[in-house]
């Protein structure tokens with residue numbers, strides 16, 4: 001496939017993938033596009049459903065110049081396509097997904113359309129997937145850069161997840177269990193191109209930008 005290489009961001013829930021990714025997208029206008037996954041979990045307060053949001057940037061770009069760029073970016077970032085188990089299973093059976101997994105009792109998956117939407121715009125496609133997704137994507141011809149975002153320790157991860165206030169005690173425990181497995185597997189040689197320890201956010205962000213610098217420049221040059 002031509003165009004910039006996609007980027008797979010993986011790592012335990014609460015490690016900081018979304019925080020880093022949202023900053024990357026905000027700081028690099030029209031360089032990255034997020035592969036909006038499907039999930040059967042319930043939306044969190046403030047999360048945007050992907051339905052219809054893809055069309056928003058063009059409308060806003062043409063009509064709403066005085067709006068602050070920050071708010072434009074928050075508006076155009078869909079979090080997920082929130083769906084039901086039945087609808088998602090039907091999509092999986094139809095071959096609509098390049099990968100799917102069960103995580104913490106819910107289904108998650110990357111549709112082929114989610115990636116194609118981003119690649120059609122010649123943007124760097126960012127996928128946020130768990131370790132099962134990483135393994136499945138390795139069986140495809142997507143050829144992304146594989147980056148693992150890891151917390152400095154289990155204790156800090158637990159604190160971040162608790163402070164985020166998005167989980168029940170039950171789902172928090174499931175996520176911590178998955179995190180232990182993830183932290184072990186990410187140490188296996190050859191699974192990830194790079195492992196970033198997200199201790200200090202600024203340092204982790206600089207590291208992420210450095211890794212992606214070559215692809216970022218390619219997209220920026222192609223646009224100039």
Ligand SMILES: Nc1ncnc2c1ncn2[C@@H]1O[C@H](COP(=O)(O)OP(=O)(O)OP(=O)(O)O)[C@@H](O)[C@H]1O
Pocket residue numbers: 011012013014015016017018019020160161163164198199200201202
């Ligand atoms: N370096 C950091 N120092 C302190 N807090 C951080 C750091 N990075 C992220 N956080 C905070 O930790 C919490 C988890 O981060 P975030 O939601 O980005 O994780 P995630 O990996 O995307 O999780 P999930 O996979 O569940 O979506 C957030 O409240 C975020 O503000």
Ligand SMILES: Nc1nc2c(ncn2[C@@H]2O[C@H](COP(=O)(O)O)[C@@H](O)[C@H]2O)c(=O)[nH]1
Pocket residue numbers: 010011012013037038041099100101103108109110128129130131132133134
């Ligand atoms: N295999 C996949 N994993 C995914 C996908 N989208 C998100 N995820 C991972 O799920 C967990 C939990 O996410 P949350 O939003 O409920 O906190 C996290 O590790 C994500 O990376 C996907 O399409 N496929």
